[in-house]
Amino acid sequence: MVKELITKIQKTNAPIVVGLDPMLSYIPAGLKEKAFAEFGETLEGAAEAVWQFNKAIVDAVYDLIPAVKPQIAMYEQFGIPGLIVFKRTVDYCKEKGLVVIGDIKRGDIGSTSEAYAVGHLGRVSVGSQSYYPFDEDFITVNPYFGSDGVNPFAKVCKEENKGLFLLVKTSNPSSGEFQDRLIDGRPLYEIVAQKVVEWGADCMDGDYSNIGAVVGATYPEMGKTLRKLMPKSFILVPGYGAQGGKAADLVHYFNADGLGAIVNSSRGIIAAYKQEVYQRFGEANFADASRQAVIDMREDIASALAGK
Amino acid sequence: MVKELITKIQKTNAPIVVGLDPMLSYIPAGLKEKAFAEFGETLEGAAEAVWQFNKAIVDAVYDLIPAVKPQIAMYEQFGIPGLIVFKRTVDYCKEKGLVVIGDIKRGDIGSTSEAYAVGHLGRVSVGSQSYYPFDEDFITVNPYFGSDGVNPFAKVCKEENKGLFLLVKTSNPSSGEFQDRLIDGRPLYEIVAQKVVEWGADCMDGDYSNIGAVVGATYPEMGKTLRKLMPKSFILVPGYGAQGGKAADLVHYFNADGLGAIVNSSRGIIAAYKQEVYQRFGEANFADASRQAVIDMREDIASALAGK
Numbered sequence: 184m185v186k187e188l189i190t191k192i193q194k195t196n197a198p199i200v201v202g203l204d205p206m207l208s209y210i211p212a213g214l215k216e217k218a219f220a221e222f223g224e225t226l227e228g229a230a231e232a233v234w235q236f237n238k239a240i241v242d243a244v245y246d247l248i249p250a251v252k253p254q255i256a257m258y259e260q261f262g263i264p265g266l267i268v269f270k271r272t273v274d275y276c277k278e279k280g281l282v283v284i285g286d287i288k289r290g291d292i293g294s295t296s297e298a299y300a301v302g303h304l305g306r307v308s309v310g311s312q313s314y315y316p317f318d319e320d321f322i323t324v325n326p327y328f329g330s331d332g333v334n335p336f337a338k339v340c341k342e343e344n345k346g347l348f349l350l351v352k353t354s355n356p357s358s359g360e361f362q363d364r365l366i367d368g369r370p371l372y373e374i375v376a377q378k379v380v381e382w383g384a385d386c387m388d389g390d391y392s393n394i395g396a397v398v399g400a401t402y403p404e405m406g407k408t409l410r411k412l413m414p415k416s417f418i419l420v421p422g423y424g425a426q427g428g429k430a431a432d433l434v435h436y437f438n439a440d441g442l443g444a445i446v447n448s449s450r451g452i453i454a455a456y457k458q459e460v461y462q463r464f465g466e467a468n469f470a471d472a473s474r475q476a477v478i479d480m481r482e483d484i485a486s487a488l489a490g491k
Numbered sequence: 492m493v494k495e496l497i498t499k500i501q502k503t504n505a506p507i508v509v510g511l512d513p514m515l516s517y518i519p520a521g522l523k524e525k526a527f528a529e530f531g532e533t534l535e536g537a538a539e540a541v542w543q544f545n546k547a548i549v550d551a552v553y554d555l556i557p558a559v560k561p562q563i564a565m566y567e568q569f570g571i572p573g574l575i576v577f578k579r580t581v582d583y584c585k586e587k588g589l590v591v592i593g594d595i596k597r598g599d600i601g602s603t604s605e606a607y608a609v610g611h612l613g614r615v616s617v618g619s620q621s622y623y624p625f626d627e628d629f630i631t632v633n634p635y636f637g638s639d640g641v642n643p644f645a646k647v648c649k650e651e652n653k654g655l656f657l658l659v660k661t662s663n664p665s666s667g668e669f670q671d672r673l674i675d676g677r678p679l680y681e682i683v684a685q686k687v688v689e690w691g692a693d694c695m696d697g698d699y700s701n702i703g704a705v706v707g708a709t710y711p712e713m714g715k716t717l718r719k720l721m722p723k724s725f726i727l728v729p730g731y732g733a734q735g736g737k738a739a740d741l742v743h744y745f746n747a748d749g750l751g752a753i754v755n756s757s758r759g760i761i762a763a764y765k766q767e768v769y770q771r772f773g774e775a776n777f778a779d780a781s782r783q784a785v786i787d788m789r790e791d792i793a794s795a796l797a798g799k
Contacts, residue, residue: 204603206602206606207616207617215618219617219618224617224618224619224620225617225620225622226615226622226624228617228618229615229617254599254603254606256597256599256603256607256610257603257606259606259611259624260606260607260609260610260615260624261610261615261617261624262578262610262615262622262625263571263574263575263578263624265610265624266571266574267571270570270571288597288598288599288633289564289596290596290633291562291564292661292662292663292729293663294514295512295562295564295565296564298564298565298567298568299564299567299568301568302564302567302568302570302573307534307568307569307570308515309527309533309534309536309537309569310523310527310532310536311532312533314533314570316567316568316569316570316571317570325596325598325633325635326669327633327634327658327661327669327670328661328663328665328666329663329665329667329668329669329670330665330668331663331664331665332661332663332665350635353600353635353640354600355600355601355636355637355639355640356639357636357637357638357639357640358636358637359637360637360638361635361682361683362635364674364675364679364682365674365675366672366673366674366679367673371669371672371674371679374669374672375669378668421600
């Protein structure tokens with residue numbers, strides 16, 4: 184699956200993933216009103232607004248990008264109607280030729296991880312039949328349980344040609360509370376990175392492994408070290424833009440081949456119309472603002488990489 | 492919420508939580524056949540079998556126990572129909588007067604944790620309305636993100652009188668890969684435990700905090716240390732029974748007041764009819780076998796505690 188992701192990155196010349204993390208506050212009033220008029224101010228109404236918002240953005244940007252990353256929490260907060268729209272979004276993005284990274288951050292003991300793995304990446308058996316319940320291409324996974332919590336995900340990745348991004352160093356301000364603590368002189372995130380390399384060795388798909396890592400854009404020095412520690416792991420980089428990560432900081436997340444990283448932007452793209460720089464589009468043309476924001480982000484990263 | 496849990500534990504004299512983690516392989520053939528006859532060998536058919544299985548077990552044991560712990564992965568693996576049955580199970584158990592611990596192990600950066608928190612414990616706003624999408628009483632949370640990933644959950648707990656169990660030391664064989672690594676001479680799980688105490692201090696509900704911890708029954712020596720480190724944190728103890736944890740090992744998870752821990756059993760209760768010792772009930776009476784297994788577990792723990 185990472186091979187497919189790389190092909191799409193090369194085709195679009197955009198190591199970019201758009202985070203489909205729709206908060207209701209991002210959605211233009213007109214679109215919400217229409218959804219509420221049809222379904223009421225209900226979970227179904229919220230889900231409909233999210234769906235229409237997502238669809239407009241995907242339609243406006245799909246030809247420019249290789250991948251999207253829906254954050255399941257933003258759907259799960261609207262209960263079952265929200266999760267139905269999560270699935271609808273996954274399906275729609277795949278129809279549009281996009282790689283879908285389900286940002287689900289699941290992780291548990293072995294038998295439970297297995298259930299998440301078949302539910303999100305693989306097939307679940309029901310009698311003599313089997314089904315792909317959510318069918319994302321990649322998912323994010325929390326490694327706190329160690330190998331036997333990760334192995335069931337890796338197994339399904341091998342069977343189905345799917346991929347993982349394991350949390351190594353997260354982008355949030357307090358990520359260091361545990362992740363930076365020193366163990367034999369090395370921070371925990373490096374210990375986790377070493378395991379990512381180990382787990383990934385058995386899941387190669389071309390030059391890179393189907394088991395990658397999450398490393399926040401907000402910690403560029405750590406990103407530099409982690410890039411070297413995990414040469415064959417693709418790095419999913421959240422935290423660009425709204426969270427404070429700059430393109431100049433991102434160059435060290437890439438390998439010499441110009442590959443090895445994919446940078447996420449959520450709010451900066453999907454709520455672009457709220458930024459002063461894109462105000463000219465107006466609320467009604469929010470999706471055009473998102474398209475322009477993708478083009479600008481691509482430029483921003485390309486020029487940083489060119490100057491590397 | 493922990494006060495309510497304690498009241499129910501004292502009333503039933505059973506510091507026991509039944510893990511509603513229904514794998515299809517646990518469900519009697521007759522029950523599955525009936526569900527498949529109605530809905531086909533589909534995700535809906537699987538979900539219906541799970542629901543009928545859960546309902547029979549809850550009906551058979553609800554008067555004996557204070558709480559249940561549905562593991563959401565076992566529902567999520569069946570996609571949307573599975574998640575509908577997760578919600579139905581939560582609602583049904585609450586109607587029966589049980590405390591519901593949603594074993595969801597979510598956790599993310601702040602704004603995303605907030606979405607999970609309102610989705611599972613609190614209320615989500617839609618226009619002028621608000622809804623409780625899943626409405627569990629407690630949930631399990633992964634602490635890898637540190638304080639700003641946990642705070643949004645704690646905030647909702649305070650607003651809604653709900654509770655958390657944070658993963659401190661998990662029951663699986665490889666949990667030590669990261670959790671046992673030494674930081675300034677102390678294992679990571681103790682560092683996490685200290686933060687649980689800190690987070691919990693602000694969420695007291697009577698003698699205990701609404702922010703508790705998960706500590707596996709399979710590591711009794713660590714449980715003993717962690718009990719002392721977190722005197723006001725309720726401990727959710729998985730790993731009893733099928734995973735190898737014994738009642739004699741569990742006594743140190745309790746405080747001198749006889750409280751402070753609640754022991755989970757999943758497979759050992761819900762698939763009791765498959766064990767030799769309960770074979771006499773027969774597959775058709777699987778729920779009666781579960782009831783007997785709860786009675787035996789209560790006895791087992793009570794006699795271990797009496798001999799403490």
